[in-house]
Amino acid sequence: MIDIVTFQENIKKNIISNCYVFCGNDEQTIKDSIISLVSKFVDKEFIDLNYMQFDGNSLENFEPVINACQTLPFMSDKKVVLVYRASFIEDDKGDNGKISGDKDFNKISEYIGEVPSHCILILYDVFKGKRDKPGKRINKLSKNACVVKADKLRGQQLENKIKSLFDVRNKQIGRIELKAFCSLMDENNLSVIENEVEKLCCFTNEQEITKEDIKELFLKSNDDDIFDLVNPISNKRLNESLEVLNELIYRGEKINYILSMIERQFNLLFKVKIGIEARKSKTDIMKEINTRSDYAYDMFVSQSKKFTLKQLHRAIELCIKAEQKMKSSSVDEKTELELLIINAIAG
Incomplete structure (x- = not known):
């Protein structure tokens, strides 16, 4: 049995198993790991033919x-075959009319040792409780499959892993700065974290990493988040807008x-637009939108x-109507927000 860090390192070294069994509390980490396998072996053009779930x-x-x-x-x-939420590999699963019983499980266990070389078979099970551990069935599968325990890296384990990413780049980072960096890494996706490490190394170049560097590069305000959403809307990029929304x-x-x-952002942009067309001064417009930041002002003007x-x-108006609809009826709120973005781009 290996952890998620070892799994990621093995993928980079091209150490691949014919069968993987993922288990743990963190389904998102499991999904991210599966994506890394699929993207490595399955061409996007033939994904419908070579990736089955x-x-x-x-x-x-x-x-x-x-x-x-x-x-x-x-x-x-290669092709990849995924069985997601494979609860039948748990020791105690009850009889629900689906795969159950040791006889069925033994057949599965035997086949796992016979998976052809052209295929990567993946099964994963999400533990229901934080204290759950791999049982006898998963341990039995480990004889012929690579079992990956997928839990979020936390505390010292996360710090040690991230420190090693700086070390391989010959970049020093202080203990306090490392803790600050780790605290901002919410996504437990090692590929994403490694990209952020690379970004910080490039940003600081040969200079020493400071907390100010980390704050400037990674600590975003709510205004920045909404700017990132409204910006692709203004550029008529629907897919990017929906991706930012989902994030x-x-x-x-x-x-x-x-x-x-979003409504607040459009109101501010409306005030800025009126101010500019009325030839008001920068100082007056900044007062009207209640900001003292030149950066924020330039951002609003540009947008x-x-x-x-x-x-x-x-x-x-679309924002107001969407808000009224959400309050007055049992609509799918996410769908309403997506329709708002689509209509704003179409307008």
Whole structure:
């Protein structure tokens, strides 16, 4: 059994198993790890043919999975077969009419030792409790599969891993600065963290890393987040707008809060646009939008130029209507926010 750090290192070294069993509390880390495997071996053009997924909770027998594994990949050396939420590898799962019982599990265990070389079979199970541990069934699978325990890196373990990423780049980082950097790494995706380490190393170049460098590079304000969302809207980039929205939601921002911040941003842009067209001074406009920051003012001016007054007025109306609809009916709030973005871009 290996941890997620060792798994990522093995992938880089091209140490690959024919079968992986992921287990742990952190499903997002498991998904990110699977994505790294799929992206390494499956060409995007043929992903529908060479990447198959099965819901472990609905499998009545393992035959469809075996058939998928036995089928040769199309225009590729490898194919990936995933069984997600494979609760049948837990020791205590009850009889729900799906895969259950030692007899069924023994068949699965035997096949795992026979997975053909052209296939990578992946099963994963998300533990229900923080104290859950791999049981007898998972330990049995470990004889023929690479079992990966996927939990979030925390505390000293996370610090040690990130420190090693700086070390391999011959970049020194102080203990206090390291703790500050780690505290900002919310996503437990080692690939993302490594990219952020690389970014900080490039940003500081040959200079010593300071807390100010970390704050300037990574500590974003709410205004910055909403600017990142409104900016692709203003440039008519729908996919990017929706990606930023999903990122904000994934980080835990509430739909109502995001909507109120978008409405606030459009109101400020509307005031700036009116001020500029009325030839008001920079000082007067900054007073009207209640900011003393030259950076914020320049940001608002730059963004306001991408809209007409009519477009900004319509965007504000769309925000108000979306807010009223969310409060007065049981609509899907995320869908309403997505429609708001689509309509704002179309306008």
